[in-house]
Structure formats: structure tokens, C-alpha cells
Ligand SMILES: NC(=O)NC(NC(N)=O)C(=O)[O-]
């Protein structure tokens with residue numbers, strides 16, 4: 362099996378993860394990037410080209426991961442992370458589509474021109490497919506519909522300082538203006554849901570500290586809970602699909618449950634780091650664990666896993682938010698001044714698989730949470746996130762029993778700082794295929810394949826993640 366441009370490809374496996382909870386022997390036939398047929402009987406009658414086609418044997422054959430929360434900081438902060446390194450890491454991790462966040466790049470994706478600039482960079486250097494979130498910031502409400510018409514997947518806003526000055530957070534008044542523009546479109550608004558709380562409710566201010574608890578106490582659950590109350594209120598008032606990114610506070614789950622019970626088209630994600638790490642794990646000065654909202658204690662993590670199992674949390678993503686090593690202030694170990702953001706996109710599949718098995722969750726939970734639903738959120742579930750005829754031929758072949766140990770030499774992110782360094786996980790990606798092209802195979806990348814830009818059709822009604830919502 363060669364790496365390179367092929368118009369057609371067949372993938373055979375004994376354990377192909379198909380929709381409706383089926384794992385069975387099958388041959389997937391891909392032509393011109395699209396799945397043409399999935400053969401589940403008379404497999405030896407299907408024509409086979411030993412040199413071109415792929416036999417996965419006992420490895421799992423699964424839809425490629427759709428990671429809907431990735432910060433590729435190009436243009437403008439490509440030194441933090443760019444499309445080449447971010448999407449090589451994606452391919453090495455079985456991620457076949459990323460949805461790129463509108464911030465940390467300069468310019469941020471808050472205007473049509475900035476969107477076009479971002480697309481030109483992505484087109485030049487991506488190994489996997491890329492869709493895009495736009496940004497809602499104060500006074501850009503009239504930029505939103507032009508970006509929707511140009512194919513943006515949806516929008517992201519912050520209710521607290523975003524970490525970068527050129528992407529200011531919004532107020533409730535700004536949200537009303539944005540909601541008026543989004544109402545009636547097929548778009549979605551994502552929220553970084555933390556808000557400032559009254560001084561009387563805050564921990565004593567700490568300017569610099571190597572103690573994780575000082576940072577943790579500076580971003581209490583109440584900041585998330587208050588923000589999520591506002592998101593729920595706006596979602597119910599406008600009935601515009603809203604999505605809470607990187608939930609960390611399990612205390613906010615009743616607020617989300619109640620809003621959905623009232624018919625709010627409200628969804629929520631959590632991230633690998635909230636499921637695999639907890640505050641008790643963070644070493645003194647361990648600023649590579651810093652992210653916002655913060656990784657909380659073990660008891661909080663237990664509730665997040667339960668919410669995943671009972672459907673209160675809809676999906677799991679990376680929130681891959683890298684920076685240069687210098688900005689993590691690892692020498693000083695200063696949690697209060699270090700950059701908040703964790704690099705993990707290459708390891709999401711293995712992180713989730715390792716944790717899920719201990720939780721009694723399995724393959725179909727992984728596909729639902731990391732492929733199907735993230736594709737629905739981004740409005741691309743008609744072509745991404747599951748193995749079915751007519752879908753893009755995006756496939757990851759991986760060994761669920763093999764282990765990987767995360768070391769700098771096998772990290773393809775631009776920078777190698779990650780809280781997962783040295784960790785041994787189960788689940789090893791062998792081959793990643795994007796629209797029928799092998800882009801990654803056991804450490805080797807295709808240098809001929811280029812990822813596509815995934816444009817969202819503004820007229821297409823996206824598959825609902827909250828079927829009981831009253832729009
Ligand atoms: N500007 C950022 O990348 N912020 C990100 N930082 C994190 N999560 O710590 C985020 O997702 O909010």
C-alpha cells in the first residue's frame with residue numbers, strides 16, 4: 362500500500378465500526394474521495410489490488426476523528442502553531458477534520474477578509490481537512506452573515522478576557538446584537554463560558570504563584586456557572602443553537618439540563634484534559650497543565666464522566682491551544698502569568714480510549730462523542746463523522762491494544778510542551794485516510810496530499826444535536 366494520490370481505494374478490516382453500533386468484517390470502497398460501497402458479505406468476491414488497497418486485519422477501522430476545537434494560530438502566531446504542524450499532528454492522531462478556532466491568529470477570524478486570509482494559509486499547508494469558526498466580538502455583528510454566506514461553520518465568543526487582546530470578550534448587550542443577526546440562519550454560537558464574579562465572591566488576589574491551587578482558586582466554578590446561566594438565558598430567548606465549549610465545572614450541569622428541558626437548543630463539550638487529569642495531579646510550577654477554565658479536582662472529574670455516560674455532555678474535543686514554550690514560563694512555574702492552553706490534539710483518540718475503558722465506555726461512545734456529534738456541531742455531518750455510503754472516505758485504522766508513550770520525539774505539534782509527556786496510553790493509530798488518500802502511515806506522512814477547506818452551506822439545515830429543542 363503506497364502513500365500518494367489514488368483515485369480509488371479499498372479498505373478491508375475484520376472490525377469495521379459502522380453506524381448503529383455494528384462492528385463487523387467489511388470492505389469500504391472509496392472513489393473520488395467518497396465512500397461508494399460498504400461490502401459486508403462475499404468479501405472475497407470484491408476485487409482487490411494488493412499494491413493499492415489496505416487490509417487492516419484485526420485493527421479497528423473507524424471514522425476519522427472530527428476535532429471541533431483546535432487553535433491553529435496561523436496567520437500571525439504561526440510560531441505558536443501553524444497548519445503544517447497542527448495538521449500533521451492531527452493525521453498522526455487519527456483526526457481527519459479539524460475546526461479551527463477564530464483566535465490566537467492575527468488577524469482573528471472576525472471579518473470576511475480575515476476569513477479569506479485564514480483560508481489561504483490553511484489551503485497551502487494542511488494535511489487534513491479544515492473547517493472554520495468565526496469570532497463574535499463587540500460591534501462585529503454585521504460581519505456575521507457575510508461570513509456565514511462564505512462558508513463559516515459557526516461562531517465563538519468569550520464572556521471573559523480571551524487571553525489575547527485582539528479578541529475582546531462580549532457583554533450581554535453585544536450578545537443581543539449578535540443573536541439578532543444569527544436568528545434565522547443555520548449557524549451556531551459557541552461560548553467560552555467563564556465570567557467575572559463580584560469581588561466579594563473572589564479568592565484573595567494573587568499576582569504570581571507556583572501553587573496550582575492559587576490559580577485554581579482564581580477561576581472558581583462559580584465563574585463558569587454564572588456564565589452558563591447567561592448562555593442558557595440567551596439560548597432560550599433567541600432559540601439560536603448555542604454550544605458551551607470546554608466545560609470544566611460539573612456544577613453547571615443542572616443549569617444545562619434545565620435549559621434543555623425547557624427546549625433550549627443548547628449543547629456542551631468537555632475536553633480530554635478534564636477527563637484524564639485532575640488538580641491533585643498538577644505538580645508545583647507545572648504550568649504546562651494550565652488552561653482556562655482550569656482542570657479541577659478528582660470528584661469533579663467523576664461527575665464529568667457520569668455526564669458523558671448519561672448524555673448530559675454531548676462531545677469530547679481537544680481544545681488544542683498551543684503557544685511557544687517560553688510563554689508557559691516553565692522555569693518560573695508562575696501559574697498566574699503563564700499562557701493558558703494545553704496541546705493534546707495528536708493524543709485525543711488514545712486519551713479517550715484509555716479513560717473510556719476504565720469507565721465501561723467503548724467504541725461506539727468514542728465515535729458518537731468524537732466523530733458524529735462534533736461533525737453535527739460543525740454542520741458537516743452529511744459528509745464527516747461516520748462510515749456510510751456517500752460520506753467522505755475519512756478513516757482511521759488503529760490498534761486498541763497497543764500502547765503509545767508520549768515523548769517529544771513522537772510529538773508532531775510544533776512545540777513539545779504538554780502535560781501528557783511520559784504518559785503511556787492505550788490505542789495506537791496506524792493509518793489515517795482523508796477522502797480516500799493515505800495521509801499518515803506509521804510515522805510517515807504523504808507529501809502529495811493536501812487537506813481541503815470544508816465550507817458550510819448556509820442553506821443546509823444542520824442535523825440537530827438537541828432533537829427536543831423548540832426552535
Ligand atoms: N486564547 C485561547 O486559546 N484560549 C484557550 N485557552 C485555554 N483553553 O486555556 C481557550 O480555549 O479559551
Ligand SMILES: [Zn+2]
Nearest residue numbers: 553606607653
Ligand atoms: Zn476557551
Ligand SMILES: [Zn+2]
Nearest residue numbers: 432462680682
Ligand atoms: Zn479553545
